[in-house]
Amino acid sequence: MAVTDAKTLPPETVSPGAAETEIESSVSVASQWQLMWWKFRKHRMAMAGGVVTLIIYAIAIFVEFLSPSSPGVIRADYTWAPPQRLHFLRQTEEGMRWDPYVNGYKVEIDPEALKRTFVIDEEQIVDIGFFVRGEPYKMWGLWESDLHLVGSTDAEVPVYFLGADRMGRDLLSSMIYGTRVSMSIGLLGVFLSFFLGILLGGISGFYGGTTDNLIQRIIEFIRSIPTIPLWMGLAAALPTDWPPLRIYFGITIILSFIGWTGLARVVRGRFLSLRTEDFVMAARLDGASELTTIWRHMVPSFFSHIIASLTLSIPGMILAETSLSFLGLGLRRPVVSWGVLLQEAQNIRSVATAPWLLIPGLAVLVAVLALNFLGDGLRDAADPYNR
Amino acid sequence: MLQFLLRRLLYMVPTLLAISIVAFVIIQLPPGDFLTTMVAAMAAQDEDMDQAAMAALEEQYGLGQPVHIQYLKWMQGIVTRGDFGDSFGWNKPVSELVWGRLALTFVLSLASLLFVWVVAFPIGIYSAVKQYSIGDYFATFIGFLGLATPNFLLALILMYIAFKFFNQSVGGLFSPEYQEAPWTWGRVADLFAHLWVPVVIIGTAGTASLIRIMRANLLDELRKPYVVTARAKGLPEWRLLFKYPVRVALNPFVSTVGWVLPTLVSGAAIVSIVLSLPTTGPLLIRALLQQDMYLAASFIMLLSILTVIGTLVSDLLLAWLDPRIRME
Amino acid sequence: MQQQKPIRLFAMLLIAILAVGVLAACGGPEPAAPAEEAAASDDSGEEMAADDGVSPNQAPEFQDMVRNGELPPLAERLPVNPAIVEPVDSIGQYGGTWNTALVGGSDTAWLVRTVSYIHLMGWSPQWEGVVPNAAESVSASADASEYTFTFREGMKWSDGEPFTAHDLAFWWNDQILNEDLSPGGTPGWMRAGEADAIFEAVDDHTLKITFDAPNGLFLQNLATPSGSIFTRVPKHYCSQFHVDYNTENLDELIAENNANDWVNLYQMKCASVPGTPSDSRWFNADLPTLMPWKVTVAYGEGSQLILERNPYFWKVDTEGNQLPYIDRVVYDILEDREVLLLKVLNGEIDMMSRHFNTNDNKAVIADNREPGEYEFFETRSIGNTTGFHFNLNHKDERMREIFNDKNFRIAMSHCLNRQEIIDVLYIGQGEPMQSAIPKDMAEFYDEEWYSLYTEFDQALAHQYLADAGMTERDADGYFLGPDGEPLSFVVQATEAFGFHDRAEMAVNQWQDCGVNAQLSIIDRTLLYQRKDANEHDVHVWGAATGPQIFLDPRHFFPFSRESTFAQAWVTWRTNPSGAGAMTQPEEPPDIVKHQMDLYAQILSSGDQAKQIELMKEILSIAKDQFYVIGTSSSPPGYGIVKNNFHNVPTSMPGSWQYPTPAPTQPEQYWISGE
């Protein structure tokens, strides 16, 4: 194409036989990632998606420090407490000054409706500070601390920036903790299914023939089994005496077990077309072992594609986890994930009287959007046909 | 062609056989069986059942027999009499339960499919032709939004809104007065009046992904040299677009259309539960949760058969559309 | 040919677009309501009927049918002495539809709780005792081994055939005692002594039941849902499916109904396990019944289950009007509880107290009372909200030793901050309560027991732990076991009834107290599976329950499989050989065996005073043994009833054994016009 001509300029000399091999390879290898970066940078939504994804993962890493409280802290007086509005400026005698605070609540019990009613109490002021001492935790399970990025300066008085759930647990903290589980379950699951997909798809495409046929039949077979029953069967078959964390890994494996088939088909297709390409032939004739051929020569040639598909698969995993939770087969307390939180909000009571509990849905939305845009941009950037 | 068809049909036999085994194994995977599930469910309502009655039921359901005997009996029934066994949970033959609901499910699935296509194709084409335009970004955003919303959540919220602000009777596919009425035009109209909510909800995710696929396929095709050739012939842009790239971009669709139906049938299950639709999805999920094994296994079988047939239909359609495949 | 392909594509797209256009067009206008039947039927007023001899004391449509000769006159349809029902508030008017709902395909329990309470004996409306219901009267021998029931003369099934003692004899002799039909044998509560009970139809209206040994709780059992099996099998209908009776066309019937054999056929048509799907009353619309309404659209045929008034129903109100007042009962079969809740909020449900009535939902339901035009009624649940069952028969020797140490359990009880649980989960409703007899049951109430070890006191708990040999702590601050090894246990709970919330709070509190408890929330089937296989550490389920104490003292000694704290002892009691049991039997300590022995004495006594004495002894041992750690007294449950739906008591007991609200006699509920 004309544009490709103009831009990438494969330095082919005029006479057909005279190829400047060394220069050619050094140029195109050096510029492949750079070109990808250029193309990617152009895709503004993808850039935004990438930044958001980075932020989300940063949150997932520093969960303990970032959350104002812990997701397991139950407070009787604050069941179904609505979010507290954060005020940044405070009226004093000298005028307004920077001093973040929230108003406390006047709580009344309505015995007939069996609920607490919350009224903002203008008199009661809860100071908000940065780097405050609060709920103790164990950072990454390694060392103990009680330092929180933001929170009430008085550890005894809780704040609920996003409100509380039915047991008075802080939603913001739950969401932040959920980030770690939800984002990593996607990542882990995707890695697992990619491992399977690349391995089996690769074998299928590389060897072809009977092996290919066999693996293709297996894939077809797995795909013709309806997903939900398969999920439900497998999820319910997890050993019951597993601790929650292992169950979490089990579910990841289940999700990836179903996810790998799609990728395997893609990889197979790529392998099939690459198999006949000259450079693979050359490597083979050179006597490189098959594994070396695959890893050194074939995989890198569509590595960018893999990364792009990878990014695009994570949202699917996150959503699958929420679906499993909906069916009551997903994660459960005390593990907190967005799916768990959404499942808890999945009722009319929450929608009608505590809509803030749906905020985790927003988190899912943002994460999925960001990852999709990121993956989309990566795919476009990795596409050799793209300008 | 006929030979191709026959060969494909022959291939289906071992696949289906394997599926039937897997279907049976899947429902055996969770601990317990229909009875223990039922007892637990009753206990959760503070209700209980007599031991003798339980023993009787165990005998009646044949749950005491080894799994492979149960399987063989089930298969024997299917092969010899077309009898899929009895549903424990409904105390009636599986076939009576399934066919009744399948009709509405197909209506719903087809309507969703149409909705998805009608919305997704134009947007996808627009998005590809005007790549990186504001419209493209907007369509992409909306598409991803649809993908990113857990649709059961959407269903619940829409239903609450329908109740809260429109005072509409919630759930189901019919107004109360038409629920058990015989089929009349009024009932059909009533059905369509209710159908759009689930169609839209079920359609959102599908639409979103279809837009993405259409856009990606079309972008690939638009860059192909034959488009330039056609343009160099002097074809008007729109005619060129529809005659060549759109047409070629459709192929990957067709190859997956076979998967769509079973996915809609089971994939819409969660939404159907939330909306209390009298379709097969909730029946399936409930059968699985209750370990109503013949019903569940038959369902899995049916869906798998649908998929296998769907794949076949896809392949035939693809061959019809794409000469390269037809000629092979 | 080749040129046509784009046309084909366009055609496809065009069809698609057209179809959607049609959909949209159809979706527009609201459908016209089919007919205004309800309004029309009201016109044929009661006053104008009397002259032509047709009794006005029946539903208007029956009056018409009698006039047209489609139905015999009321006098011929009612028994000679119809059962008389005292309306709760007022004499009602005929008409209306009771809209209510079921969730899922096997939700027969709400049916049992509403329309099928036609047992021989029934609870009095406020659960004070047992009264005759379908039976006119009953007398028992002094040793409680022989019971004689008298039936109403002229009482009929819904198809007009007479209901007689032979129906019950047929049911017992040819169904229950038939090994093919009832491989499990007779129901447990019908077993007394070695031999099966003998049913003898003395005449059409007299039935004598003779047990091999005294069966002191027989009449009470008849009033529970289990008792419904007696009065549901019409011999004239069911015998046609029975191999002993039908020698003519049984094979044809089998083929016609797609059954495998006659047993399968009989089970489809007449089978009867209450509360389960194997209950043909709801699935077979042809089965004649004694219920106030008879099934016209069976369960599973569509998205509703519909019952219509039974013209032969055998109860009248105090003015002689045949019941029921309400024309039809319509159960919407829903797939999800949230839809049900929305229907409740929207005023689409007339009266119901199942599925939607959780504590959490009460707030939103209360908010919507005015637009939804409904009110609450109270269902008094009597007993304890939550029991923590430490497994006293733990498979692991070390855990068993620790759990069996009463000091340890007392410590665990003192570690619980019950008030916090009450505040969080019950918004302050209820009070801390041990797994003891509730206050409502004055006869057995023990004030000390009620609050024993319920005080939240960590220091005291630590003292008890020291008594149990636990003083050392590990690096995380958790107590080590008496042997100095780390101690942790898993608390298993499920989401039903909000048990998981209570479990989560208890686990938090125990951890806070220095005990390494871990939470495991699992599917309820799994929960039961683990319990039955004796694989649990701590099981979270109910504790001390109410008036059914004689029938089901599960929390006071190893009584049934529901006595989760000691599965092996239960097996020893119920199935000493251990054949087929998931937990192998183990001989319990003497004191526990003594409790079992006392209960056996209750069963074989017909004397109520003696039964109470014996029960008190069982309870005092239970108090000392401290099997189950209780939490708090149950706050009342609730149901909703529309403002134009009358004669529902504002308060009633809430329990399965008293299948709420059936004993309040739904046949006398009525609906006033718009």
Place this chain on the structure above:
Amino acid sequence: MESPVLIEIKNLKTHFFLDEGTVQAVNGVDFTIHQHKTLCVVGESGCGKSVTARSILQIVDQPGRIVEGEILYHRPFRLSAAGNGEWTSGETGANGNSTTEIIDLAALDPRGREIRAIRGQDISMIFQEPMTSLSPIHTVGNQITEAIKLHTDMLDDEADEHAVELLRRVGIPRPEERLGTYPFELSGGMRQRVMIAMALSCNPALLIADEPTTAVDVTTQAQILELLEELQDEYGMAIMLITHDLGVVAEMADDVVVMYLGQVAERGDVDSIFHDPKHPYTQSLLKSIPRLGVSRNRQRLDSIRGMVPDPYNRPSGCMFGPRCDHFMPGRCDAISPPAIPLGPGREVHCLLYEDE
């Protein structure tokens, strides 16, 4: 004898506007195509020869755009009224003029009706990849008759007949049967013949062939070129042949344009270019032709040293400067060499010839 002008390109600039910068793919190109003649455009890949060709038809891909210059199309007479009639031989215009009108193609709307009427009818094009340049899912017949029906009033049958005729003419055996076949059923050479048939379907005044023989083997290459020559004799159209193969140029060309980095280095008739190359680039190109018996060793590759510069960082002054053996510091990197006429239709852009 100088034949009438068909296309006159004046200072054509086609640029691609990318985020990374603007690529001046064609940057001020002038040349002329004469009726019935063959013009060869040579240059390395990326020198802008394809873009120039596409600019003529206004089918430059986004984000490319003609930013400046004129492409004047001197539209000749048709002999018959039908759109696909034969062209006049040139001298015999009704009013002594050989052309009816002069259209500036560069000024037309790329999506408009006027340019579409010219595409495929007056000017048609064949491409490098005969496989991908044909739609895989339409029959050969469909693709050929499409253009015919678009530009003429022929009915289906007539169009089919005409297509058979064309296929026969381009040397496809059993053309009637071929109408219903798909491109993938044909060999590479056959496909290219189909492409040619398609391009000739409306008897164009100019056939642009963009490297038509790169993707086929040597024997086929010769056959195709021969065919093009035959067809030119028969139909009388002009050919603009884009190639990087100087052998092809020698065989086919009447006139030659040598392009380098979006600019014309040198142009002239084929004899003077081959026998008297002026521009150092042309000289290097000619030196790099492998000759029989001379081994292809590394030494020969030095004939053009260095590589084509980055499109975003064009050298100042003469584009070829950095690679030129005759580089004159201070001049070649300062002044963009203007066109220096050396004779009729002969020009060179090189400061070496400035004073001549």
